[in-house]
Amino acid sequence: MLDTVKNARVNGLDLVALGETVEAIQADASKALVTFDVTTKWSGQTRSETTVDGYTLGGERIERSHKIVADEPFELLGSDGAPNPQELLMAAFNACIMVGYVAGASLKGINLESVEIKTNGQLDLRGFLGLSDAVAPGYEAIDYQVRIKGDGSREEFEEIHQTVMKTSPNYFNISRPIRVNGSMQLG
Structure with missing residues (x-):
């Protein structure tokens, strides 16, 4: 895919530099x-x-x-x-998947006019405040909607959407449990 867009800059992304990074990682996995x-x-x-x-x-x-x-x-x-930590969490999620949509479109040679991601989730403060063990202190679900406009087809945008959900680090981090190792020191 990258071979077809040598010396190209699409949506502000330098696809040659991206190709060089991919090649360097393929040659030496420690660079990843x-x-x-x-x-x-x-x-x-x-x-x-x-x-x-x-x-x-x-x-x-x-x-x-x-x-x-x-x-x-x-x-x-x-x-x-x-912003509060929940808003920053959603902002980090949106920013990460945004990179995926822009990069995915760029690799396909799709020029974007706009990309907007709206994310929301509902918390029950009884969990955070320790008022009920039956109430989770965090989200049970987070919903997001992507509005994307450019010269790509519906099928191309759907393929990009599926790729983002498969490869985005923050989509992965939020959609699956990850091990969190905590420790505390006094002083």
Whole structure:
């Protein structure tokens, strides 16, 4: 598929660079390993600040610097100074699958006019507050709808949709249980 679009840039994506990355990973599987890590600190009330200072790709540390702020709305005891963790979870999910839709369309040579993903989920606060062991503290389901417009056919967009659901890291992370290993230190 990449061979047919050499030297192409579709929807802003450099398909030659993508092809080179795929070839490098096919030649050496260790180049496919990527480790992300973040540090979150409490900054009062329900507010927290997360620092992203880099990641490791194929054994090489790549420095970067970003800050993500989270807070709760007034009604949930926060100061409403930033999105809450549930909104950030959905934003991370949407952003990850967005990459899949754009990359999938680009690899097929489809020029996009727009892509919009709307996601929602309903929580029962009785679970979070520990008021009922019968109520889950998280989502039982998350629903999302993708609105995509471009010069592709319905069949091409459906194929992209199926591929995103099969290959997106955050689709995988949210749709299946993953092991979470927690520890605590005092001080």
